[in-house]
Amino acid sequence: EVQLMESGGGLVQPGGSLRLSCAASGFTFSAYAMSWVRQAPGKGLEWVSTISGSGGGTYSADSVKGRFTISRDNSENTLYLQMNSLRAEDTAVYYCAKNSGTYDYFDYWGQGILVTVSS
Amino acid sequence: QSALTQPASVSGSPGQSITISCTGTSSDVGGYNSVSWYQQHPGKAPKLMIFDVSKRPSGVSNRFSGSKSGNTASLTISGLQAEDEADYYCCSYAGSSTLIFGGGTKLTVL
Numbered sequence: 001e002v003q004l005m006e007s008g009g010g011l012v013q014p015g016g017s018l019r020l021s022c023a024a025s026g027f028t029f030s031a032y033a034m035s036w037v038r039q040a041p042g043k044g045l046e047w048v049s050t051i052s053g054s055g056g057g058t059y060s061a062d063s064v065k066g067r068f069t070i071s072r073d074n075s076e077n078t079l080y081l082q083m084n085s086l087r088a089e090d091t092a093v094y095y096c097a098k099n100s101g102t103y104d105y106f107d108y109w110g111q112g113i114l115v116t117v118s119s
Numbered sequence: 120q121s122a123l124t125q126p127a128s129v130s131g132s133p134g135q136s137i138t139i140s141c142t143g144t145s146s147d148v149g150g151y152n153s154v155s156w157y158q159q160h161p162g163k164a165p166k167l168m169i170f171d172v173s174k175r176p177s178g179v180s181n182r183f184s185g186s187k188s189g190n191t192a193s194l195t196i197s198g199l200q201a202e203d204e205a206d207y208y209c210c211s212y213a214g215s216s217t218l219i220f221g222g223g224t225k226l227t228v229l
Binding site: 035037044045046047050057059061095100102103104105106107108109110111112 | 122151153155157159164165166167170171176208210212215216217218219220221222223
């Protein structure tokens with residue numbers, strides 16, 4: 001059974017940093033791209049960032065480019081999102097998602113973790 | 120890049136069929152057969168319902184179907200049931216390893 005479990009969320013001040021983690025199990029982690037998708041309170045889903053299975057390719061939305069860094073540790077089956085220079089508009093539930101083998105859809109999702117950026 | 124365009128809400132009575140549209144451009148929906156649909160109940164994670172425009176994952180009811188014409192994709196739910204009441208999101212590959220979601224549609228079962 002595929003399981004994705006996010007951690008590391010919480011309250012942070014504007015301009016601060018936070019690192020999210022996603023522990024994966026139930027599949028060959030290194031064989032699949034992984035992504036972060038976020039959802040602001042009462043709003044829709046927004047793709048944030050994706051990393052290839054090897055970690056050699058990373059891709060991010062313009063809204064977070066230069067501030068957020070996606071990475072992975074295939075020896076620990078863990079996905080990360082380093083978030084710097086946080087803004088109020090980054091407040092959202094952040095979901096870890098497994099990409100399909102063809103990359104272009106998300107076949108499994110974590111339960112989500114709330115990040116609140118506020119003074 | 121702007122979000123794909125979905126109606127904010129749709130509604131239908133039990134047993135009826137509804138269709139949710141998802142309009143993009145030739146750079147996303149129209150350019151690739153890579154449209155997926157997700158169902159999200161309040162407070163829950165999204166669930167994959169349709170991938171590659173019209174394919175259903177194992178375990179998803181055949182009451183859910185997908186299609187595409189030009190720059191617009193559609194999700195149809197037939198034989199509406201109370202449990203179908205949820206938010207629905209389309210998503211498309213948009214080139215250069217990027218993905219884009221629609222704004223979401225709230226389905227109300229009357």
